[in-house]
Amino acid sequence: MRVAVIPAAGSGRRFGGKKQFFKILGKPIVEFPLEIFSKSELIDAIVLVLPKEDVGLGRELQQKFPKIAAVVEGGSERQSSVFKGLLKASELNPQEVIVHDGVRPVVELSLITELTVALSDYGADGVIPGVKPKETVKEVGAPLEPGDFLIKKTLNREKLILVQTPQIFKFEVLLECHKRAEKEEIVTTDDSAILEKFGYTVVSIAGDYRNIKITTPEDVKIAETFLRELYIEGE
Numbered sequence: 001m002r003v004a005v006i007p008a009a010g011s012g013r014r015f016g017g018k019k020q021f022f023k024i025l026g027k028p029i030v031e032f033p034l035e036i037f038s039k040s041e042l043i044d045a046i047v048l049v050l051p052k053e054d055v056g057l058g059r060e061l062q063q064k065f066p067k068i069a070a071v072v073e074g075g076s077e078r079q080s081s082v083f084k085g086l087l088k089a090s091e092l093n094p095q096e097v098i099v100h101d102g103v104r105p106v107v108e109l110s111l112i113t114e115l116t117v118a119l120s121d122y123g124a125d126g127v128i129p130g131v132k133p134k135e136t137v138k139e140v141g142a143p144l145e146p147g148d149f150l151i152k153k154t155l156n157r158e159k160l161i162l163v164q165t166p167q168i169f170k171f172e173v174l175l176e177c178h179k180r181a182e183k184e185e186i187v188t189t190d191d192s193a194i195l196e197k198f199g200y201t202v203v204s205i206a207g208d209y210r211n212i213k214i215t216t217p218e219d220v221k222i223a224e225t226f227l228r229e230l231y232i233e234g235e
Contacts, residue, residue, distance in 0.1 A: 002116070003094040003171070004037045005085035006030070007049045008102025009074020018051070019214050020102045024224050025231065029214055031061070032105035032227065037098075038067045040112045045069035045092055048102075049085045079187055079194075083178040090175060097174055099191050100166035103214040106226045107166065111208065115168040118205050125200040126169040128192045129207030130161030164207045167191055173200055 008020040008030045015022075020030040030048075037043050046068045050058045058071030072088045074081035082099055089097060096119065100107065111129060118127040137157050140149035169191065177194040181187070188194055192202045210226040212219055 001044045001092060001094040002042060002096040002098065003069075003089045003092055004043050004046045004098045004100060004166070005049065005082060005089055006033060006037070006046060006100050006102045007074065007078055007081040007085060009049050009051050009081040010078070010103070011051065015214070015216060018054075020050075021054075021057075022214070022220065024105065024220060025227055029105050029223075030102040031064075033100055033102060033107055034061065034065045034068070036107050036109060037100070037112070038065045040109055042112055042116050043067065043098065044094070045089075047072065047085045047089045049074045049081045077187065078189065079178070079181070079191075082191060083182060086171075086175045086178055089171070094171045096168060097171045098166045098168045099174075101213055104165055104211055105214070105223055106208070106210045106212060106230065108208070108230070111211075112166060114205055115166060118203060119168050119170075122201075122203045124203040125173045126167060126192050126195050126202040128167040128202060128204050129164045129211070130204045131164065131207040131209050133157045133160055133162055161204055162207075163190055163192065163204075164211050164213075169195070 021028045037046055048058050048068050048071045050071060052073045055071055055073055062068045069092060070088045072084050075084055115127050137155045137160060139152045139155055141152050143149055174191060177198050180198060181194050186197060195202050212223055214220060214223060
């Protein structure tokens, strides 16, 4: 069995509200990935992670997307929300798990297939999508003023990728890594980083520049353009 865990429990402090429920093309952002994962024949069940006060809304989403097997209350940070989702998913005894940010609406079915195939072909513990930085990337020192930094050095962008979701893992490996991270008070912003921390193998495959994470209001306009191409012009 292969389960998708979709963390969408953020408070949207930088956005100015719960971005997962902000509407694009008349639909809450979180519904776009739910629709794609529901359509995928490679996904057997979905565990949706929402803020405590919105778990009731998740029950309504279950009516619309029956593949949602459970809706659970999230944690204070993304990592704890994913962990709670994994603990619930363990009741389904999955062999593999795909974790996808609920605020990444521009995801295609083909990427789910590519991740699944790569996990098998490479014999890795996890596979993630990534894209090459388009701009020069520099390492900075302590801030001089808000937004101003002293430059330390320029990094070789040929050895860098910008990591995206969905990310696929062997279920027991990811769950065990999350348990260890919680015990050792290790906090990361990315599930694959937890595997790296404990010496497991992670492979990167080509991502999609359109697969942006909604973080600021400006991102909504960009995502809307891409979604129009996929859902309207592509019809």
